Amino acid sequence: MNRQGYLYTPFYCEENVWHLSRQSEFQAYDRKVAVISNDRRSCALWNQRACISAAQPIFWDYHVVLLFKKETWQVYDLDTLLEKPTSVSQYIKNTFKKEPVPEPFLPVFRVIEGDEFVSVFSSDRSHMLTVDGKWQAPPPPWPAIVRNDQSNLMDLIDMRKASFGTVMNLTRFESTFSETE
Secondary structure, eight states: OOSTTSOOOTTOHHHHHHHHHTOHHHHTSEEEEEEEEOTTSOEEEOSBTTOSSTTSOEEESOEEEEEEEESEEEEEOTTBSSOSSEEHHHHHHHHTOSSOOOGGGSOEEEEEEHHHHHHHOOOOSGGGBOTTSOBSSOOOSSOOOOBTTBOOHHHHHOTTSOOSSEEEEHHHHHHHHOOOO
C-alpha cells in the first residue's frame, strides 16, 4: 500500500485520515485515529515527507494517523517516509525515538475509535488561514468537513480538554498498541 489511490493533500492530515478511515479496505478492521500533539503544540517527528533531512525531525503542531489491527496494530501515515503501513512499534521507533527528545516536545496521543472520528470530526479549515486571510498551504479540492457550522479540530488537538477518545502519553500508547518484535 502507498498513498496513491487515496485522497491526499499535504498539511491536511486530519482530513486525509478522515477519508482514509472511510475506505472500504480498512472497514473490516478495528480502526482508531490517533491525534498527536502536546501542550506546546510542537512535537518532534522523524521520517516525515516535510522533514528537511532524514537526520532531523520536523516539529508539527499536530499530526493525525490511522491505526488498524490486521493481526497486529499497524499505522497508516500518509506523510511518513516509512513503509505504509508499518507496525506501531516500528513507527514509534522511527518517528518518535530516533534521538532523545526533551520532555516538552514529546508526543501526546488522543486515540479515537475510527467510526467515531468519522462521525464527529469537523473542521472549517480556519486554522490554516494567516491573520491576513491567506492560506498557509493550499486547501484540499474537496469540501471542508464541517458539522453544525462548528469546527472541533482544536478541541481534539488540546490534550487537556475533555473531548472524544482517550488521551495517553507515548509510553502508554506504545504499551497499548505495540507488539513485541
